[in-house]
Amino acid sequence: VATRLGLPAIPVIAETVALATILVVVRATGVPVHLCRLSSADGVAMVRAAKAEGLPVTADVGIHHLHLCDVDIGWFDPLANFMPPLRATRDRDALRAGVGDGTIDAICSDHAPVDDDAKQVPFAEADPGATGLELLLPLTLKWAAEARVPLVRALARVTSLPAAILGVDAGTIQVGAQADIVVFDPRGPWRVERGALASQGKNTPFLGLEVEGRVRATLVGGAVVHENA
16 A cells, blocks of 8 residues: 555564564574564464464564554544555454454554654654554453454453553452553443644544543552543
8 A cells, every 4th residue: 555655664564574583593593582563464464373382472463553544544534644654454353353363462652652743744744643542441342342252351451451560569359469540431432633632742643533441530559540530
């Protein structure tokens, strides 16, 4: 699509060549590796094959790439400029399936807020990225509802599974565990608007979208650091 739109291309092979190199090293050394921000169907297939082989590999995907594809660039919308770039519908569908079947272990916000000056320019000149922190929960819930993934399994992709990959004591609720907790209403509706975003960067291709999943309170180390009536 980049060629069709007259944009500099970052083809899928850029991802698969890098993955092939990394997997060769993992195969030779046995050292665990985490692969960040998969963006292609071919990349998902390579990770799936590596796991079937028994290689110590984990991977994540940015939440934007589970919902958007190159069609969403539309008439060169700078808000849809990401790194890695949005790819074809088949790539987005493969990413969604990869999260669903466990090939992709975690979903990340890929929070990369960009100020207005860096987005209010032609697409090719715009800085890639978008605010994602406040949207991780509702967009994860949206994916789960569309993919018919149970709530507990969906939430694990943004809580306990990332914590396990990092080897940190987080992402679980149990006696004696660190009380890093988000209390939320899974059906709580809200509209993605600039005024609703706490991040300094307000740019996201999801502006105007009606979503469900409203955070009521956030606790860090047992202390309430955020409340939302």
